Amino acid sequence: MNVEEAIELLKEKGYKATGRRKDILGYFAESDGYRTAKDLIQYLDKGEDGISFDTIYRNLHLYHDVGILESTELNGEKHFRMNCTSHHHHHFICNDCGKTKEIEVCPMEEVTRKLANYEIDGHKFEIYGLCPDCQHA
Known part of the structure; x- marks a missing residue:
């Protein structure tokens, strides 16, 4: 956006x-x-x-x-x-500087199979760590 x-x-x-x-x-x-x-x-x-x-x-x-x-x-x-509204994706988020990197993989297909009898309203998938710049700092 x-x-x-x-x-x-x-x-x-x-x-x-x-x-x-x-x-x-x-x-x-x-x-x-x-x-x-x-x-x-x-x-x-x-x-x-x-x-x-x-x-x-x-x-x-x-x-x-x-x-x-x-x-x-x-x-x-x-x-x-x-907000990223162009397409469905998730993020890696750097714990130090807050920069993000888009992740095109979505685990929802597997989760939906595991929760077959549940009604899912939405999801949020984030991975946290240190980006390459913060690792070298």
Whole structure:
């Protein structure tokens, strides 16, 4: 998803696309991997006027709820990234820097066989470790 698609989705859901919201979307569109609210605040604080934690968290959860951002938990903290809507895939996530790598393999075919009598509503498959850059650092 890119910034324009995200703004259009916000408008379709009845939300305004303010300058601050566009700044937040721009940050995630340019980021390679999952980022925290703290990362976002540090990025936005480079501007002239500050932004509150409440505003950040409110917008992050709004974007997650409407499907603009995906989230995961790393080291006990919630991380977000722009939603990948182009095709079904999963991610390797670096525990150190948060970068992601797409994984085209999906274990759901095997899981569906093992849970034949269960109704599955969805799934999320993530692998955690260290990317090559963080291994060498």
